[in-house]
Amino acid sequence: MSHGFFIWMSYGAAALAVAVEIAGLLVRRSRALARIEEERELETQD
């Protein structure tokens, strides 16, 4: 196997790991905000 394969598997995996982390950060934040909204709406209904 050429050296290019090992280099790009390394940089590709690192870029993917960062992308997954950033996506996870955004998803978690939107879930937290949605939960606050839900609780607020439930309290308003009560």
Next chain:
Amino acid sequence: MAWSYFASPATFYRLAGRMAPWFFALAAALALAGLYVAFIVAPTDAQQGEVYRVIFIHVPAAWMSMFIYFVMACYCAVALSFNTRLAAMMARALAPTGAMFTFVALWTGAFWGRPTWGTYWAWDARMTSELVLLFLYFGFIALANAFEDPRRGDRAAALLALIGVVNLPIIYFSVKWWNTLHQGSSVSFKGTSMHVAMLWGMLLMAFAAWMYAIGAALVRVRTIILERERRTQWVRTLVEAGT
């Protein structure tokens, strides 16, 4: 202004929101400069050829995996000693980023090891202790989330983090204490055996990783603050205002 002013989640939430984009921008700029040096400026290695360029991602990731754990343990010590909520939240915010860098260090190490050592993995002291670090991060995250009361989770995970600190000198000195397949350090406080362009490429990438880690931790801690403080008036007002 007292230092405790910034220990208030409400104050820190706003401060972190203002700081995070700057850290991400700095990380992107440093990474671009680092990649330029790594792939364009740095010469081909006389012994390893082109594959040595994995060093520019492997070493910064390995450094960050240990440094983040150390900072996380410091936050845990502060949280346990002074019972501060924000310190525990910061420790939680750092753990996934630390785990990510540990995974990247192990993965890139494997893909560097195969063409140079002839194997993706060996149970040598450096690699095994780095794998233990990954399990420590996983253990911290799992333990922190295992309790219904987050403050109990904070304390249990903090204890684990403090016990796990013993693994850091083991990782660092493993190549000196034992006969390992892994090479010794190319960079130390005494100097370096590397070409200057290789060193600069590595340092730029390390600073990029550092800035990224701070940015990611700040964004995550803001979410943790929202999750924990969601029933407080200031969070309700904030969400209503859409900020």
